[in-house]
Amino acid sequence: MYYGQLPASPKLQPAMSAQPATILFDGVCNLCNGFVQFVIRHDPAGRFHFASLQSEAGRALLAAHGIRAVTTDPESVVLIIGGKAYSHSTAVLRIMRGLGGAWAFLYVGMLLPRFARDAAYRFVARNRYRWFGREEACLLPTPALAQRFL
Numbered sequence: 001m002y003y004g005q006l007p008a009s010p011k012l013q014p015a016m017s018a019q020p021a022t023i024l025f026d027g028v029c030n031l032c033n034g035f036v037q038f039v040i041r042h043d044p045a046g047r048f049h050f051a052s053l054q055s056e057a058g059r060a061l062l063a064a065h066g067i068r069a070v071t072t073d074p075e076s077v078v079l080i081i082g083g084k085a086y087s088h089s090t091a092v093l094r095i096m097r098g099l100g101g102a103w104a105f106l107y108v109g110m111l112l113p114r115f116a117r118d119a120a121y122r123f124v125a126r127n128r129y130r131w132f133g134r135e136e137a138c139l140l141p142t143p144a145l146a147q148r149f150l
Contacts (some may be wrong), residue, residue, distance in 0.1 A: 020049045021081035029053025031132040075125040089117035
């Protein structure tokens with residue numbers, strides 16, 4: 001008889017593994033920084049770590065996953081988890097699923113065709129500086145959050 005927890009099927013298994021996932025984001029984008037703050041607030045367990053796409057650590061992670069670094073005007077958030085990199089709408093939906101709770105229900109968006117999801121994502125990405133503004137430099141984390149930033 002099996003008394004332990006049954007392993008989840010791959011389709012139902014949460015997006016999180018024992019190793020923290022890393023979110024790469026545009027460090028000068030106010031929308032992106034707001035998204036990072038949102039994830040931090042809803043991830044008290046610290047399952048997600050962060051690096052700006054403009055940072056040395058961010059560029060190294062992109063290179064390690066065969067993604068060409070675009071640091072002057074990056075258009076996508078990138079999620080690295082389980083040795084795989086996800087971008088655009090797929091990254092955001094996987095992050096939402098990883099937050100758990102009600103946010104995980106947003107993962108149903110994966111049922112939409114990727115080209116449609118990514119078209120909407122790119123529309124927002126093209127306009128994010130105009131709508132939300134940008135900083136001259138990447139924001140620095142507080143000392144309490146510094147261990148979650150690469």
